[in-house]
Amino acid sequence: xxxxxxxxxxxxxxxxxxxxxxxxxxxxxxxxxxxxxxxxxxxxxxxxxxxxxxxxxxxxxxxxxxxxxxxxxxxxxxxxxxxxxxxxxxxxxxxxxxxxxxxxxxxxxxxxxxxxxxxxxxxxxxxxxxxxxxxxxxxxxxxxxxxxxxxxxxxxxxxxxxxxxxxxxxxxxxxxxxxxxxxxxxxxxxxxxxxxxxxxxxxxxxxxxxxxxxxxxxxxxxxxxxxxxxxxxxxxxxxxxxxxxxxxxxxxxxxxxxxxxxxxxxxxxxxxxxxxxxxxxxxxxxxxxxxxxxxxxxxxxxxxxxxxxxxxxxxxxxxxxxxxxxxxxxxxxxxxxxxxxxxxxxxxxxxxxxxxxxxxxxxxxxxxxxxxxxxxxxxxxxxxxxxxxxxxxxxxxxxxxxxxxxxxxxxxxxxxxxxxxxxxxxxxxxxxxxxxxxxxxxxxxxxxxxxxxxxxxxxxxxxxxxxxxxxxxxxxxxxxxxxxxxxxxxxxxxxxxxxxxxxxxxxxxxxxxxxxxxxxxxxxxxxxxxxxxxxxxxxxxxxxxxxxxxxxxxxxxxxxxxxxxxxxxxxxxxxxxxxxxxxxxxxxxxxxxxxxxxxxxxxxxxxxxxxxxxxxxxxxxxxxxxxxxxxxxxxxxxxxxxxxxxxx
Amino acid sequence: xxxxxxxxxxxxxxxxxxxxxxxxxxxxxxxxxxxxxxxxxxxxxxxxxxxxxxxxxxxxxxxxxxxxxxxxxxxxxxxxxxxxxxxxxxxxxxxxxxxxxxxxxxxxxxxxxxxxxxxxxxxxxxxxxx
Numbered sequence: 021x022x023x024x025x026x027x028x029x030x031x032x033x034x035x036x037x038x039x040x041x042x043x044x045x046x047x048x049x050x051x052x053x054x055x056x057x058x059x060x061x062x063x064x065x066x067x068x069x070x071x072x073x074x075x076x077x078x079x080x081x082x083x084x085x086x087x088x089x090x091x092x093x094x095x096x097x098x099x100x101x102x103x104x105x106x107x108x109x110x111x112x113x114x115x116x117x118x119x120x121x122x123x124x125x126x127x128x129x130x131x132x133x134x135x136x137x138x139x140x141x142x143x144x145x146x147x148x149x150x151x152x153x154x155x156x157x158x159x160x161x162x163x164x165x166x167x168x169x170x171x172x173x174x175x176x177x178x179x180x181x182x183x184x185x186x187x188x189x190x191x192x193x194x195x196x197x198x199x200x201x202x203x204x205x206x207x208x209x210x211x212x213x214x215x216x217x218x219x220x221x222x223x224x225x226x227x228x229x230x231x232x233x234x235x236x237x238x239x240x241x242x243x244x245x246x247x248x249x250x251x252x253x254x255x256x257x258x259x260x261x262x263x264x265x266x267x268x269x270x271x272x273x274x275x276x277x278x279x280x281x282x283x284x285x286x287x288x289x290x291x292x293x294x295x296x297x298x299x300x301x302x303x304x305x306x307x308x309x310x311x312x313x314x315x316x317x318x319x320x321x322x323x324x325x326x327x328x329x330x331x332x333x334x335x336x337x338x339x340x341x342x343x344x345x346x347x348x349x350x351x352x353x354x355x356x357x358x359x360x361x362x363x364x365x366x367x368x369x370x371x372x373x374x375x376x377x378x379x380x381x382x383x384x385x386x387x388x389x390x391x392x393x394x395x396x397x398x399x400x401x402x403x404x405x406x407x408x409x410x411x412x413x414x415x416x417x418x419x420x421x422x423x424x425x426x427x428x429x430x431x432x433x434x435x436x437x438x439x440x441x442x443x444x445x446x447x448x449x450x451x452x453x454x455x456x457x458x459x460x461x462x463x464x465x466x467x468x469x470x471x472x473x474x475x476x477x478x479x480x481x482x483x484x485x486x487x488x489x490x491x492x493x494x495x496x497x498x499x500x501x502x503x504x505x506x507x508x509x510x511x512x513x514x515x516x517x518x519x520x521x522x523x524x525x526x527x528x529x530x531x532x533x534x535x536x537x538x539x540x541x542x543x544x545x546x547x548x549x550x551x552x553x554x555x556x557x558x559x560x561x562x563x564x565x566x567x568x569x570x571x572x573x574x575x576x577x578x579x580x581x582x583x584x585x586x587x588x589x590x591x592x593x594x595x596x597x598x599x600x601x602x603x604x605x606x607x608x609x610x611x612x613x614x615x616x617x618x619x620x621x622x623x624x625x626x627x628x629x630x631x632x633x634x635x636x637x638x639x640x641x642x643x644x645x646x647x648x649x650x651x652x653x654x655x656x657x658x659x660x661x662x663x664x665x666x667x668x
Numbered sequence: 669x670x671x672x673x674x675x676x677x678x679x680x681x682x683x684x685x686x687x688x689x690x691x692x693x694x695x696x697x698x699x700x701x702x703x704x705x706x707x708x709x710x711x712x713x714x715x716x717x718x719x720x721x722x723x724x725x726x727x728x729x730x731x732x733x734x735x736x737x738x739x740x741x742x743x744x745x746x747x748x749x750x751x752x753x754x755x756x757x758x759x760x761x762x763x764x765x766x767x768x769x770x771x772x773x774x775x776x777x778x779x780x781x782x783x784x785x786x787x788x789x790x791x792x793x794x795x796x797x798x
Contacts, residue, residue, distance in 0.1 A: 030677045037684065087734045093724045207721075207728045232734035281709035282702075306739040307755075641755065 067272040069279065075264030076227055076523075078293030080241055080254060082302040083336070083518060089241050089255065089346075092230045095205040095223035097213065098198045101132040103220030111216050118213055119202045129201060134193035204228070229255075231346045237305050239362035240298070240338055240516060242464070243346035251349075252360065254296065254516070257463040261520050261528075264293035294528055297519040299334035307641050308337040311634050316341045319616035319630055325364040325495040327610045328638065329503065331599075332533040333512030336607070338364055338496075365466040368492040369593045369614065372579030372627070373430045373561075375488030375498075377505060377548055379438040380427055382450035385544045388441045391424040391551055397433045402483075404440045409483050411436050428554030430561045430576060432487045439486030447485060448474035453539040454501040454511060456493050460536065461513045469493040488579060498577075499610040502597045505552065505573070506605035509545035511536040549573045553602045565596055565632035567639045570650050573605075574598020574635065576627035581615065591615050592624055596631035600639055606648045611635050 051059065080089035097119065116126040201221075205213070210223055229244040242253015250259040267290030272283040308326045315324055321341065328337040342359040344352050352360060361367070383389045397418040401408050412432040426434030439447050448471070452458065457471025470492040477485070484490045493501075496514055504511050513534035520528040540548075552573035556566040562576045574596055581591040595612040599605040611634045616625035642648060735741070746753050 030674065030681055034677070034681065034684075086737075087731070090727075090731050090734070092728060092731045207724050211725075230731055230735070232731060233738045234740060236739065279713065280706070281713040282706045284709075302739070 069271055069273045071269045071271070071279065073267035073269065073290040074225070074227060075266050075290040076292040077229065077244070077248075077264060078262040078295045078523070080258075080262070081295055081297045082237075082300050082305070083298060084301065084303075085297070086302050087232055088237055088298070088300070088302070089229060089231050089244075091227045093207060093225055094203075094228050095207070095210040095225055096203045097201045097205045097210070097221070097223045099130060099201055100197050100220045100222075101130050101199060102195050102197065104130055104132075105219050108218045108220075111218050115213065115216055115218060115221065118209060118216075119205065121201065126201070129199045133196045135196055137191050137193060233302065234347060235343045235345045236302060236309060237298075237300055237337075237339070238344055238346045239340050239360070239364070240300060240464075241346060243349045246350070253362070253464055254298070258296045258517065258520075261294040261296060265291040267291070292523045295521045295523065296517055297521060298516055299330075299336060299518045300338070300516065301336045301645075303645055304328055304642060305337040305339065307638060307645075308339045309343070311638050312339050312341045312343075315611075315613060315630070315634055319613060319619045319625065321613045321625070321630070322615035323363055323367070324613045324616075325610070326612075326634070326638070327364055327495060327499045327608075328642070329499065329514070329608050331503065331507045331605050331608065333500075333503065333507075333515050334518065334533075335514060335516050338362070338516075340364055362465055364495040364612075365462050365464065366494070368467060368469045368494055369581075369612065370489055370491065370579040371493050371498045372488040372577035372593065372595065373432075373435075374502070374575045374577035374595055374597045374627075375491065375493075376427060376430065376435045376486060377501065377552070377575055378451050378454050378456075379435055379442060379447060379486040380423060380551065381454075381505070381540045381544055381548045382442050382446060383423070383438045384547055385450070385540045386442065386446065389423050389438070391422065391547055393423050394420050395423065395426065395434050395437050397421045397426065397431045397437075399433065402437060402440060404479075404482060407479055409440075409480060411483055412487055412489075424551040424554055427548075427551045427575070428557070428560040430555075435486040436483035439482050444474035444477055444482055447482070448477075450539065451485070451491065453537060454504055455497050455536070455539075456491060456501065460497065460500055460511075461534075462496055463516060466496070467494060469497055488577060495610055495612045498595070498597055498612075499608060502575070502599065502610065503608045504539045505545050505548050506599040506608050507545075508542040509538055509540040511539050549599075549602050549605075552598065556598070562596060562628045562632040562635075564628065565598060565635045565639075567600060567636055567643075570600050570639075570643075570648075571602035572598055572600040572635075572639070573602035574600075574632075576632060578624075578626045578628075590617055592617055592626065594625040594627040594630040596627050596635045598635060601648065601650050606646060607639070607642055609635050609638055611638075 076093075077091040079087050079091070082088050112126060112130065113123055116123040119126075205223060213221065213223075227248070229248075231238070231241065231243070238253075240253055242255040242257075243251055244255050245251045250256040250262070255262065267288045269279075269284055269288075270286040272280045274280055308328060312324055312326055315321070324341040326337070326339050327335060329335045340361075340363045342356075344359050349360065384391070389395075397414070397420065400411050402411055403409070414432055415430075418429060418431050418433065421429060421431055421434055423434070423438070425431070426438070442450070451471055457469055459466050459468045472481075472490075481490050500511065500514055513536055515531055515534065517531055519530045522528055550573075552575055553571050554560050555562050555574055555576065556572040557563065562574060565574055565576075566572055575598065577593075577595040577597070579593050580587040580589065581593060582588070583591055593612065593614045594616060595610070597608075597610040597612075599608040611631040613625060613627075613630040613634075616630045621629055745751070
């Protein structure tokens with residue numbers, strides 16, 4: 021009996037179990053096959069999330085590794101007024117104090133509001149959902165906007181004050197889900213705010229460009245604007261290296277908007293930008309900018325530029341007056357935006373007498389003269405190609421001068437006669453070989469200057485071009501022309517980037533000395549350098565550029581500015597371009613001052629007055645910093661000392 | 669010996685129960701594993717976020733340091749704290765071009781002397797041959 025009962029009981033239990041499982045199976049089939057699409061549709065729409073990873077823009081470093089431009093992450097702090105809870109009210113005053121906002125204003129922003137229906141009034145911006153912290157910050161809501169990867173971070177995440185719910189019916193008042201509180205919250209302050217744990221207050225992380233040294237090297241570095249677009253200078257030129265590559269993750273989120281990392285289906289890692297290491301030395305740059313500031317205070321010029329480079333073509337400092345602070349580029353008045361130009365490469369001027377190194381070197385190279393060849397500089401006319409040409413005027417009467425004296429005394433007539441010895445074709449060829457009339461390959465904004473084809477020259481030009489008139493150059497071109505003499509006759513490409521390095525410090529690309537071509541032989545360059553020493557010695561035009569204990573080679577230049585189509589006697593561009601030590605050059609320095617006549621002694625902004633003293637001051641300060649020692653045999657002590665009895 | 673008809677049912681029931689237990693255990697293990705995968709993934713993500721956070725904080729400090737070391741700021745501090753620091757503008761090494769022996773002899777004879785307990789050690793110089 022009991023066996024039968026057991027048998028029935030087992031049968032019933034088995035049937036029941038089977039029925040249960042059959043029911044479950046049917047339900048599973050129903051859910052997974054029949055009703056699958058309708059169930060999955062909202063899930064598919066709600067769960068996937070795309071998280072962009074913003075790449076950090078690389079740094080711009082100086083030659084010693086100091087950061088001239090860097091990226092700092094900041095938080096754009098905002099609030100969703102509809103998510104606030106009453107229990108957090110007591111924390112609001114503390115938050116107001118932390119972000120430096122009056123409490124009343126904070127309370128106003130915390131008041132839930134609605135945007136009017138579309139068409140009634142300008143509504144706050146509607147976004148799919150606030151941009152999230154790319155590192156999975158729990159305070160930040162997840163991201164749910166379009167799935168197309170962005171080439172750039174959502175720049176619009178910064179600029180808007182309020183955002184509404186995108187899912188809301190545009191015909192109804194839409195809740196404002198995000199109100200900006202402050203857009204420059206530092207990381208450390210954000211940490212403190214996070215610890216307050218106020219529900220509904222969250223931040224969006226953005227990278228902002230910072231220039232720690234303010235205006236130091238601003239014309240070279242340029243700036244990145246508020247939209248994170250590289251707008252000028254090396255920021256724009258090296259943007260390809262600096263900007264990096266944005267990354268993104270495609271995954272899913274839970275019901276509380278948190279990322280579910282285990283369901284990540286695709287991930288493109290971000291690549292932070294490379295760092296760009298410049299040849300600029302902050303210390304040298306600072307010295308140059310101080311000198312420019314002093315020069316501006318003393319002479320109040322229209323503009324001025326100073327360039328310092330080594331003899332391999334690498335620029336150690338390049339500065340202009342007036343200048344600007346790239347951290348506050350937007351505060352530069354519209355009518356003063358020219359101050360943001362790197363005028364050392366974008367503006368041209370007539371180089372004046374500094375150009376005389378070209379005909380002198382060319383005549384020596386062509387063996388038409390030697391340094392001792394004497395030329396009569398007292399004549400005011402000369403015959404050239406059957407024409408009698410009027411020679412340019414001199415500042416003061418000059419008689420018979422050797423070629424070396426023509427340079428040291430800066431004789432216009434002597435230079436003109438050297439030019440006539442060379443002829444148009446050779447003078448043009450050498451001027452081109454010294455880098456005039458062509459772009460030298462400077463990374464940003466360089467213009468080519470003016471050196472007309474010699475077939476288009478007027479007959480008088482052969483007497484004017486050798487003294488630096490009717491030819492125009494940038495400050496950098498004149499600087500590189502002098503560098504030809506300093507570097508043994510080779511025209512070098514002016515360079516400002518030393519290395520491109522990865523964020524981990526690996527060298528991606530290293531720039532090396534780049535020669536454009538040979539202008540003159542090393543012997544000619546050395547001969548011209550010896551002649552240029554005379555400029556800073558007794559009897560030369562710039563004794564105030566001499567540096568005690570060093571042989572300084574250089575050349576003054578003063579050119580009249582063209583005002584209303586005529587050369588003005590009241591407006592000059594004064595310059596001094598030189599290098600030292602003359603026998604073994606270490607640095608080339610150019611100082612060009614535009615229109616300093618009003619305050620210059622004698623009312624004329626001559627190069628020897630306004631520029632040569634700056635050359636001397638900069639040179640003296642560079643000696644200990646760059647470890648410059650006097651070159652040449654005469655200056656080197658020949659004594660070797662050995663301490664024989666003084667062992668201690 | 670005749671087999672009991674319920675024996676088969678008992679064995680079937682036992683097998684079904686065993687299958688349920690095994691399947692349930694496997695299911696539980698799978699769920700537990702999935703949970704562990706989630707926990708580990710979440711933990712990795714949190715660690716990565718923490719590393720990124722620390723890197724950002726380090727970066728912020730570095731930028732702050734660079735900003736505080738800007739030349740104009742240092743000059744301002746030098747003036748406000750009255751430190752009296754001046755830029756290095758003179759040669760740290762004096763280049764001697766005159767006769768060194770005569771110069772040293774002259775300095776030893778006329779210049780201020782360092783008072784020491786021990787007499788100065790004898791020093792000789794030799795001229796190098798060119």
